[in-house]
Amino acid sequence: MRKVAYKTKAEMGAAVARMAIVEISTALDRASAASVILATGASQFETLDGLANSQAVDWSRVTMFHLDEYIGLGESHRAGFRRYLKERFADRVGTLKAAHFVNGNAPDASAECRRLGELIRMNPVDVALVGIGENGHLAFNDPPADFDTEDPYLVVELDEACRAQQLGEGWFETIEDVPHRAISMSIRQIMKSRVILVSVPDKRKARAVADALEGPVSNTVPASVLQQHPCCTVFMDTPAASLLTEYEKE
Numbered sequence: 001m002r003k004v005a006y007k008t009k010a011e012m013g014a015a016v017a018r019m020a021i022v023e024i025s026t027a028l029d030r031a032s033a034a035s036v037i038l039a040t041g042a043s044q045f046e047t048l049d050g051l052a053n054s055q056a057v058d059w060s061r062v063t064m065f066h067l068d069e070y071i072g073l074g075e076s077h078r079a080g081f082r083r084y085l086k087e088r089f090a091d092r093v094g095t096l097k098a099a100h101f102v103n104g105n106a107p108d109a110s111a112e113c114r115r116l117g118e119l120i121r122m123n124p125v126d127v128a129l130v131g132i133g134e135n136g137h138l139a140f141n142d143p144p145a146d147f148d149t150e151d152p153y154l155v156v157e158l159d160e161a162c163r164a165q166q167l168g169e170g171w172f173e174t175i176e177d178v179p180h181r182a183i184s185m186s187i188r189q190i191m192k193s194r195v196i197l198v199s200v201p202d203k204r205k206a207r208a209v210a211d212a213l214e215g216p217v218s219n220t221v222p223a224s225v226l227q228q229h230p231c232c233t234v235f236m237d238t239p240a241a242s243l244l245t246e247y248e249k250e
Contacts, residue, residue, distance in 0.1 A: 001226065002233040003213060004248045005241035009201040013046020015250065016199050016235045020047070020127055021056050023195045027126035028061055033097055035063040035120075037128035037185065038089060039139070040081040042169050043199040045088070047129060052092035059093040063123050065116075067130065067190075068140040069102035070179040071109055071155070079171035080104070102153070102183050109155045109183055117152035120189065128193035132200045132234075135161035136208045136221040140184035145222035152189040156182055168204075187225055196232040198223075203239035210243035 006012040020036075027034035038048070051057075069081045076083060082101045090099050100119050106112035136143060142159040163178040172178045190196070200209050212223035213234060219225075226232050241247050 001213065001229070002248070003236070003241070003244065003246070004233065004250055005236045005238050005244075006250050007238055009237045010046050011250070012199065012201060012235045012237050013044070014050050016047040016129065016197050017050025017054070019233065020051060020129060020197055021054050023127045023197075024057050024062065027194070028058065033061045033063065034126045035065065035123040037065045037067055037125055037130070037190070037193060038085055039067045039130045039199075040084045041131055043131040043201055044129065047199055048085075048088045052089055059097075060095045061097055063098040063100070064090065064096055065100050065120055065123070065125065065185070066102045068182055068184040069104040071104045071181040071183060073104055073179055075105065079166065104183060109181075113151065113153035113155060113183060116183075120152045120185075125193040126195065128190055128196045130190060130196060130198055132198060132205060132208055132212055132223040133162060134165045134205055134208055135159060136212050136223050137162055138187060138190060138223040138225065140182040141187050141222045143222055144219045145187055147187050147219045147222075147225065149186050150188055151186055153183055154186050156184045158182055187222060191225060191229055193229075194231065196226065196229050198226065198232065198234040200234060200240045201237045203242065205240050206243045209234075209236060209240050214244060214246075 024034050073080050140156050142162050166178050167175050211221045217224045
């Protein structure tokens with residue numbers, strides 16, 4: 001695992017976008033198509049902007065998978081991740097080969113998980129863009145995360161720390177407005193990605209970063225599993241890296 005810290009969140013996000021473009025382009029050089037996983041949230045703003053502004057990728061050959069989504073939140077809600085990805089990425093890059101969004105309003109959440117699982121099994125992922133939560137979660141796999149399931153997507157319960165983070169980032173007006181359940185890509189499915197690029201800004205995540213990157217691998221710190229991935233780079237700003245003992249500075 002490579003750990004790199006940048007002076008600002010904007011520099012971090014731009015660096016992630018540059019590496020993602022290189023890795024997607026490499027995948028397209030090897031094959032006729034590529035698949036990517038995209039995350040949402042405050043950590044991804046600059047990265048998605050860099051991807052959307054790039055002319056280096058033929059997006060018509062790229063399939064996008066959506067990492068997670070709240071259950072029961074309308075697509076038009078300002079906190080909805082489908083809306084987020086459409087506005088910040090899909091609508092800006094034009095034609096994708098395919099865009100597989102998680103439908104949090106599906107009448108049967110388990111059936112939606114199965115639908116997405118069948119799709120991603122047919123499209124091995126080249127590049128995954130993810131983050132780390134304040135509680136150490138990876139996607140919406142809150143602690144203690146399921147490290148064993150082979151299901152690509154699953155229904156999860158959101159813990160109070162996770163819900164508080166969503167409120168603190170300004171996505172909701174009150175804690176009561178934050179959904180209790182979500183559909184999330186599983187830990188094992190994320191780990192199947194050829195390359196994982198992790199974005200983690202802000203001092204509020206420094207403890208989770210240190211526990212995940214320098215502590216033992218444990219489902220009580222779900223993102224710690226990233227230590228076991230053969231091609232994972234963690235991008236941070238300086239405050240997020242402040243409790244680490246070792247990392248590169250850019």
